[in-house]
Structures are given as C-alpha cells and as structure tokens.
Amino acid sequence: MFSAVIKPLVVNMTILFSLIFNANLFFPFRRKMVLTWKQKMMYGVVASFTALLCMMYPIQPLAKTNFDFRMIVILVTTLYIGKTAGLLCTFTVVIARFIIGGPFAYAGATVSVFAYVVGILFRSSFFNVKRKMLYGLMIVFIYLILYIATIIYAVPPLPWRFYVVYFSFFIAMFLALIYVIERLIQFNEQFDDMICLDKLATVSEMASSFAHEIRNPLTTVRGFVQFLSKDTTDENVKKFAPIILEELDRTNKIISEYLTLAKPASFQLQKVNIDDILHTSVHLLSPLGTMTNVSLHLYTEGKSDVYGDAHYLKQALLNVMKNGIEAIEYGGAVTVHKTVNEKEKEVIITIRDTGKGMTEDELKNIGLPYYTTKSKGTGLGTMIASRLIRQMGGTMAYESRLNEGTTVTITLPLYEGD
DSSP, X not given: OHHHHHHHXXXXXXXXXXXXXXXXXXXXXXXXXXXXXXXXXXXXXXXXXXXXXXXXXXXXSSTTOOBOSHHHHHHHHHHHTOHHHHHHHHHHHHHHHHHHOSTTHHHHHHHHHHHHHXXXXXXXXXXXXXXXXXXXXXXXXXXXXXXXXXXXHHSOOOOHHHHHHHHHHHHHHHHHHHHHHHHHHHHHHHHHHHHHHHHHHHHHXXXXXXXXXXXXXXXXXXXXXXXXXXXXXXXXXXXXXXXHHHHHHHHHHHHHHHHHHHSOOOOOOEEEEHHHHHHHHHXXXXXXXXXTTEEEEEEEOSOXXXXXXXXXXXXXXXXXXXXXXXXXXXXXXXXXXXEEETTTTEEEEEEEEOSOOOOHHHHHHTTSTTOOSSSSOOSHHHHHHHXXXXXXXXXXXXXXXXXXXXXXXXXXXXXXXX
C-alpha cells in the first residue's frame, strides 16, 4: 500500500520540477512580470500540460478516485502568473477530470476550482510579502481545509495513513515549488545585474579614455564665447551666444556623468536622516516643478534613519524626482511617499508621477546605457542613480503604464545602531 502511494507522488514531483526548470529556460521568472496576453496564454498552456501529466499518474486508493498534484499546478500558476493562465489551467483540468469520469468526478472538479479561487484571493497579497514560504504555508493550509471538507463530504473514508502521507507530500511539494521559483527569480535578477555591471564596465572604459580630453577644450571655448558676447554689437552673436553656452553646459554635464561612471564612488556609509534628505530634495526641485506646472508632494510616516552616503543618496533621489517632473508634459504631480518596514528592517520610498508613462518595451530597457525616453538625454543619470542605490545596499524598481504614469520604488537598509 505504501509503495503504491509513494511511486505516483514521486512521479508527480518529478513532472513538476522538470516543467518548472524548463519553463524558466524559455520564459525566465521575474519578481514582477509584465506579461502580454499571448505570454499569459503560453504559461497557461504549459501549466495545463503539466497538470495533465500529473493526472496521468494518479493515486487510486479507492476505485474511480484520483489523487495527484494537479491542484498544486493551479495554485502556483494563479499565484505567480495570474488569473488568465490559472483559469486556462483550471478549465483544462476540470474538462479532463470529467472525461476521466467516475462517481467522484464532481468532487475532483470542485477541489480544482477551489485551488483557483484560493490563488485569486491571495495573489495580490502574496506578491507584497517578503516571507513567501511562511505565507505560502498559510495559503496551502487554507486550501487544504476546503480540500479535506470536500473529500469528507463526497468520498468514502480512506485509511488515515493515506491522508497523512498524501497531504504531507502535498504541503512539502507546494512549498518546494515556491522555494525553487523564488530562487530562480533571484538567480535571474543576479544574471541581469551581471549584464548591467558588464555594460557599466564598458561605459567606464570609454569614459576614462576621452572624457577629460574633451572637457578641457570645451572650457576654453565657453570662456571665449562669454568674452566675445560681453561687449559685442553684433546682433547675431548676442542672439546665439546664450544657445551656444547652453549646449556647451549640456555637453559638460554629459561628460560629468561619464566621469561619474568611470570613477567608482567612494562611499561613507553612516547614519543618514532620510527625512531631511527627502525634504531638501523636494525643496530644491520645487522651482523646476513650478516652471513646468508640476506640484511636488511629500508624505513621510515616522522618523527613520538609513545606512547610506548623504551626498550620493541625495544625488540619486534628485535624479529620480527630476525624471518624474520631466515625464509630465501638461501639468501634473509627483508624489514622494516614505514608509518603514520594521520586520524587514528597510525604508521604502515610492516616487510616483502622473506623466506619460512607458510601454513594456521601454520599461525593460530602463537603466541600460544610452537608453532614454527623453528627447534630450543619455540615460546615464538613471543608470548612475540605480548603481548608487545598489552600492548602498538598496534596490530600485520601476512600474509604469502608458499614459498613466510611472512609480519608482526605492528600498534602503534601516539604520539600527545606537
């Protein structure tokens, strides 16, 4: 009896792990995946195929009953991918269960639908928690209450040893999949960081080779333009000198950004009052906001200090806020909100703008060298800000919808010293 139960469960486990790793090869898992309808359907097809394979190797402790791990597939797919993929998987499983038939077909279909419903109910909160294993344990226990209640109502009693073995494997497999997927997400993000660092190294080598050589003659040219335009009577010189100076200053700013990339920042990580930094940054950018009809709002919840370098932290925050202002074309608002997560020992800063937003393709390229959505820009400012935050032990993530705006979420380690 024990062998007859364990063998199908091991086969189901092998199927699930195999499909998870293969799915990650073709559709790498990300922390917050912005998927097209086509991609959701592809995930749904893969999940449906996995669930059907599990149903081909069921445990049958009672004639015409089918115990397998198809419900785990539905739960995980709904939690990580969403309603569309989860619904396709659930629909496929329900149809297949009715095709298999038997007196317990309705019970089998019901527990599959329950898996989808539980996944939908907890999906949004599941993404916002840090301790996903613990939260996943709560989710699977809630689902098992519904599952066991359905079995008690619809299926004749089975040996208690069977229930112990089956549900123990069920819980362990569900948590194992969450752990594996989270690790894959972490590895994928590390791989992305490696690519980003490699590109940074390339830009740094280029910057160090020619930035200084260009900057010196530009300073000389700027001085002569100012000298010639000071006492001249030539109307053309008076007209175009300010434009020339403006473009020279913009060129000098780009070179400064290159030099910042070329020379690694020397950080002095210490206690920094993040509230002071935020208030100062908003105050400095308020005139720019007024000029472009953009209002800046700052909300802070509780006083807190972070580990960081005050100078570079201000530079990064100013860059992100300025990008938010410049993304708004016909008036709007930039809202800065600071909260503290005591459990995770981190400070969370969200910077939201009501600008033009970005498409999915534009969002994927944010932070790459030379990529920018501005008519005038190099994309280096965003790249530098991301690197500075990362070097302070923090993270920076973007969310955006076209014509709705962009949200930048920055996390920084909470200061816990005396």
